[in-house]
Amino acid sequence: EVQLVQSGAEVKKPGESLRISCKGSGYSFTSYWISWVRQMPGKGLEWMGRIDPSDSYTNYSPSFQGHVTISADKSISTAYLQWSSLKASDTAMYYCARHFRSQWLVLQWYFDLWGRGTLVTVSS
């Protein structure tokens, strides 16, 4: 089955570090980019950034540049989103999403496969 499996919910304190994961299975992990999308409680979707797992090249939204780090380990088909110092405002659901590959095998900037999400709660 083609899927993205995300790590479980996390409860952290402000200032702590965190890394969450997204493991792809059932497809060639290095053939598709992975993006991370934030959804704060009761709010909409925000694109954070993406990684090309084949070479770990990344792009970030200006809103998230410098606040998070996206990485990948292609040997285990896993992408990561990490924080070095969490804030209460980082409390949200975080989704990983696979970029769509067109019939001409071109990767697009929209998403056809999503993980179930990782809920991150930051509270003192």
Add this chain to the structure above:
Amino acid sequence: DIQMTQSPSSLSASVGDRVTITCRASQGISNYLAWYQQKPGKVPKLLIYAASTLQSGVPSRFSGSGSGTDFTLTISSLQPEDVATYYCQKYNSAPSITFGQGTRLEIK
């Protein structure tokens, strides 16, 4: 930055109704627009890309149209399982990706 504005923010319609949701870009984005459906407590699902191309497996009652700055998502005959929040997403100047604020659709 190009802003994406959806309208209405919420709506209530009856089963069988034709429903239209609008997404407006602050600048022209050609047809670089996708639509997603997010049911309550669920993961977003791609419905439409390139403004009007239906993603595989999506019911044909969903359709998209528009180009430039004005786009619409139409549900031709609303079904109970269509209760969800719908988001547009522009991708014309990748990696600058922006979602609309969402439209919450309920059954009357």
